Amino acid sequence: MSYKLYQKSGNFKDIRRILVRAGKGGSGCVSFVREKYIITGSPNGGNGGRGGDVVFQIDPRETSLSFVESVCKGGAGGHGAGKAQHGTHGSPCIVRVPPGTTVREIDPPHLPKDQQLASEEGQQLNRAVRGFKSWKKLQPAERATHFVYFPGWVDEGETDDAEIPREYLVRHPERPRDRLHLDLTTPDDRVTVARGGLGGLGNPHFASNEMRLPKFALRGLLGEERWLELELKTIADAGLVGLPNAGKSTFLRAVSNAHPKVAPYPFTTLNPYLGTVDYADQWQLKLADIPGLIAGAHQNHGLGHHFLRHIVRSHVLIYVVDIGKENPWEDLATLRRELELYSADLLLKPSLVVANKADMTELAKANLARLPDFTQLPIVPVSAKYEKNIRKATYLMRKLVEEAKAAAPLTPPASPVT
Ligand SMILES: Nc1nc2c(ncn2[C@@H]2O[C@H](COP(=O)(O)OP(=O)(O)OP(=O)(O)O)[C@@H](O)[C@H]2O)c(=O)[nH]1
Ligand SMILES: [Mg+2]
Numbered sequence: 001m002s003y004k005l006y007q008k009s010g011n012f013k014d015i016r017r018i019l020v021r022a023g024k025g026g027s028g029c030v031s032f033v034r035e036k037y038i039i040t041g042s043p044n045g046g047n048g049g050r051g052g053d054v055v056f057q058i059d060p061r062e063t064s065l066s067f068v069e070s071v072c073k074g075g076a077g078g079h080g081a082g083k084a085q086h087g088t089h090g091s092p093c094i095v096r097v098p099p100g101t102t103v104r105e106i107d108p109p110h111l112p113k114d115q116q117l118a119s120e121e122g123q124q125l126n127r128a129v130r131g132f133k134s135w136k137k138l139q140p141a142e143r144a145t146h147f148v149y150f151p152g153w154v155d156e157g158e159t160d161d162a163e164i165p166r167e168y169l170v171r172h173p174e175r176p177r178d179r180l181h182l183d184l185t186t187p188d189d190r191v192t193v194a195r196g197g198l199g200g201l202g203n204p205h206f207a208s209n210e211m212r213l214p215k216f217a218l219r220g221l222l223g224e225e226r227w228l229e230l231e232l233k234t235i236a237d238a239g240l241v242g243l244p245n246a247g248k249s250t251f252l253r254a255v256s257n258a259h260p261k262v263a264p265y266p267f268t269t270l271n272p273y274l275g276t277v278d279y280a281d282q283w284q285l286k287l288a289d290i291p292g293l294i295a296g297a298h299q300n301h302g303l304g305h306h307f308l309r310h311i312v313r314s315h316v317l318i319y320v321v322d323i324g325k326e327n328p329w330e331d332l333a334t335l336r337r338e339l340e341l342y343s344a345d346l347l348l349k350p351s352l353v354v355a356n357k358a359d360m361t362e363l364a365k366a367n368l369a370r371l372p373d374f375t376q377l378p379i380v381p382v383s384a385k386y387e388k389n390i391r392k393a394t395y396l397m398r399k400l401v402e403e404a405k406a407a408a409p410l411t412p413p414a415s416p417v418t
Pocket of ligand 1: 240243244245246248249250251261262263265266267268269270290291292293323356357358359382383384385386389
């Protein structure tokens with residue numbers, strides 16, 4: 001049931017597993033000067049171009065991971081050509097991701113269990129399989145995968161003495177041992193997640209006194225390849241939590257420029273929704289509306305509780321309770337219990353109780369009088385539908401957010417790129 005409801009939420013995706021593969025480098029070229037009266041032309045093959053990187057561009061306009069491709073490939077570098085013409089660089093693959101995306105490298109799904117990188121044993125095996133293998137020890141057939149030859153020319157050990165720069169010694173670059181782990185929070189930042197392969201060297205590079213006319217050039221290297229898990233944890237200053245139908249979306253509509261759907265049935269909201277509250281002095285507050293939580297959400301009742309990932313980063317939590325029904329404090333206790341089961345840290349965040357639907361009845365008034373007996377948190381009665389007492393709520397929200405920001409001013413810094 002809950003799965004189906006989640007599926008109904010259109011294209012929204014907050015978790016994705018993708019493959020990023022940077023482009024391979026172009027090959028170097030074997031070529032010689034051919035001109036009238038020049039019998040033995042000097043080598044003039046160009047180098048191959050670099051493969052294109054895969055780059056994550058953090059774009060504040062994006063709010064979902066649904067437009068990220070499952071396979072992101074950088075373009076291949078062009079091959080070198082005669083007359084010392086170098087190959088073109090491969091075009092980079094630029095992937096737009098919303099701020100708040102975390103990136104974690106995972107094992108490729110097709111590797112057998114014992115070869116997976118997670119275990120130390122698996123890591124050793126991986127290194128042995130695709131680890132550093134000196135090209136000198138390779139069989140001729142294997143060696144041909146490193147070199148391009150002049151047509152009809154047979155390698156009889158000439159390539160043994162070729163001076164090859166260190167970075168070319170490994171044809172299949174070993175999978176980086178440090179796994180990529182990034183937290184992309186800074187808007188408009190760019191992070192390279194897979195580097196393109198180097199372009200191969202043309203034959204002039206191997207010319208020496210012993211070998212004036214080298215008839216081989218280097219092939220380009222393969223680009224990096226990684227499997228990544230992207231998870232979107234929305235960045236908002238405050239998050240609304242409440243039972244279904246408590247009026248969270250109505251409250252967001254009342255205080256911000258956002259227009260989430262409002263309807264008198266539970267689970268109207270299926271995706272997190274972000275709104276901005278504008279204050280008179282240009283100060284802004286980002287407020288996130290998420291689907292309703294119910295008792296047992298940690299056991300996947302209702303819509304489950306995985307959407308709580310969108311409020312773990314917010315500075316302040318706002319509990320929206322429907323004060324017009326019997327025993328609203330039980331709802332508050334349910335909410336706090338479910339939050340604790342997701343992450344106990346959530347309960348430590350500064351919070352505020354918005355007692356919604358205060359316009360309703362005498363019961364609402366009686367409940368409001370009793371509510372402080374059940375919680376220490378500040379309580380603001382409002383009517384989101386009729387926009388009553390909204391100013392007081394926004395004022396308190398701002399105060400809490402400013403205090404929380406002053407206490408922990410920095411958003412977590414982006415971890416270094418490996
Ligand atoms: N009388 C009254 N009705 C309200 C008030 N706030 C919201 N409602 C009504 O309550 C119903 C539910 O409101 P929503 O904003 O969709 O509730 P929600 O918490 O977002 O619900 P879900 O998205 O399903 O979790 C709607 O029919 C609203 O018109 C209020 O202050 N007074
Ligand atoms: Mg809603």
